[in-house]
Amino acid sequence: MDQPVLAARLDCVRNDTAAAPVRDLSGEELAAWGGFLRAHAELTRALDAELVEAYGLPLTSYEVLLRLARAPAGSMRMSDLADSVLLSRSGLTRLIDRLAKTGLITREECQTDQRGLLAVITPAGRQLFRRAGRTHLAGVRERFLDRLSEDEQRVLARIWERLLS
Amino acid sequence: MDQPVLAARLDCVRNDTAAAPVRDLSGEELAAWGGFLRAHAELTRALDAELVEAYGLPLTSYEVLLRLARAPAGSMRMSDLADSVLLSRSGLTRLIDRLAKTGLITREECQTDQRGLLAVITPAGRQLFRRAGRTHLAGVRERFLDRLSEDEQRVLARIWERLLS
DNA sequence: AAAGATTGATGGATCAATCTTG
DNA sequence: CAAGATTGATCCATCAATCTTT
Numbered sequence: 113m114d115q116p117v118l119a120a121r122l123d124c125v126r127n128d129t130a131a132a133p134v135r136d137l138s139g140e141e142l143a144a145w146g147g148f149l150r151a152h153a154e155l156t157r158a159l160d161a162e163l164v165e166a167y168g169l170p171l172t173s174y175e176v177l178l179r180l181a182r183a184p185a186g187s188m189r190m191s192d193l194a195d196s197v198l199l200s201r202s203g204l205t206r207l208i209d210r211l212a213k214t215g216l217i218t219r220e221e222c223q224t225d226q227r228g229l230l231a232v233i234t235p236a237g238r239q240l241f242r243r244a245g246r247t248h249l250a251g252v253r254e255r256f257l258d259r260l261s262e263d264e265q266r267v268l269a270r271i272w273e274r275l276l277s
Numbered sequence: 278m279d280q281p282v283l284a285a286r287l288d289c290v291r292n293d294t295a296a297a298p299v300r301d302l303s304g305e306e307l308a309a310w311g312g313f314l315r316a317h318a319e320l321t322r323a324l325d326a327e328l329v330e331a332y333g334l335p336l337t338s339y340e341v342l343l344r345l346a347r348a349p350a351g352s353m354r355m356s357d358l359a360d361s362v363l364l365s366r367s368g369l370t371r372l373i374d375r376l377a378k379t380g381l382i383t384r385e386e387c388q389t390d391q392r393g394l395l396a397v398i399t400p401a402g403r404q405l406f407r408r409a410g411r412t413h414l415a416g417v418r419e420r421f422l423d424r425l426s427e428d429e430q431r432v433l434a435r436i437w438e439r440l441l442s
Numbered sequence: 443a444a445a446g447a448t449t450g451a452t453g454g455a456t457c458a459a460t461c462t463t464g
Numbered sequence: 465c466a467a468g469a470t471t472g473a474t475c476c477a478t479c480a481a482t483c484t485t486t
Binding site for chain 1: 299300301302305306308309310311312313314315316317318319320321363410411414417420421422424425427429430431432433434436437438439440441
């Protein structure tokens with residue numbers, strides 16, 4: 113059908129036969145960066161599989177339940193929720209659709225602003241969250257936290273804070 | 278249509294009204310783990326967008342070009358390639374389809390084993406890889422490596438190695 | 443039968459366009 | 465018109481089933 117994207121892009125970058133001034137990653141740099149990518153991939157894959165296996169609940173859905181369970185009145189505006197779980201608006205809309213279909217979440221109108229909608233966690237949602245939380249926390253501890261010293265945890269926290277600022 | 282997954286799963290975990298013996302994450306633990314997730318999400322999102330914007334080349338495709346460019350003869354078996362970029366077999370098949378359609382990769386039969394196929398990077402693929410590599414490395418340095426001390430890089434490398442073993 | 447690769451069905455995410463309310 | 469949310473089209477990944485070669 114299409115495929116024009118790459119072809120088009122190739123045209124705009126003609127003629128750079130000049131030498132490449134790119135220093136490759138050093139061994140240490142590669143270990144720091146590549147390991148980061150690989151560790152994330154393996155951890156999230158394992159944790160997601162674990163939750164799906166035990167409760168049919170993917171990791172992203174768990175994150176949504178987590179935010180709502182922590183929020184006052186168990187509810188949040190759709191936009192805020194989307195931001196907090198790093199999902200697009202439309203992505204969250206459809207995720208909430210799914211969670212609502214299984215009764216873990218309901219939608220409520222927002223009193224102060226008729227445009228807004230609230231996602232609210234149901235009692236069933238809270239119950240599943242509590243159970244899944246046990247599994248999930250155990251997994252995070254076993255695969256991640258328990259393999260780090262307190263010192264290393266502090267170093268990591270400092271690093272993430274710097275990267276995200 | 279269906280939705281039976283969650284409902285079914287809820288049934289199998291009846292009756293755990295007992296107290297939850299789950300200690301929540303401490304502040305430091307949360308910072309180490311949550312920051313890890315968040316940093317990964319933001320970094321890969323930005324790096325992917327950068328490559329797509331400049332070359333129409335998503336990050337996963339770039340990774341494939343990288344592996345092939347480094348491999349002897351610019352070629353790898355489909356299975357090995359799939360493993361090395363952490364993709365399922367079928368996922369890789371379709372990704373190679375796309376890359377072949379734009380001329381960055383070709384498929385070749387494997388001489389020693391008629392079952393196998395080789396993915397081979399083309400000259401056009403190498404050229405795009407070189408260009409995209411500059412962009413990508415610069416991005417990784419700017420957003421990640423340059424914000425870490427050498428010491429921190431070493432600590433990270435040690436941690437990833439431990440997590441992945 | 444097992445291994446390598448592909449295909450069909452489906453899940454889950456995105457962007458762009460749209461609808462409603464402020 | 466701007467903001468909140470949803471819908472339509474599409475992209476990218478997975479699992480399960482299949483086909484070929486060993």
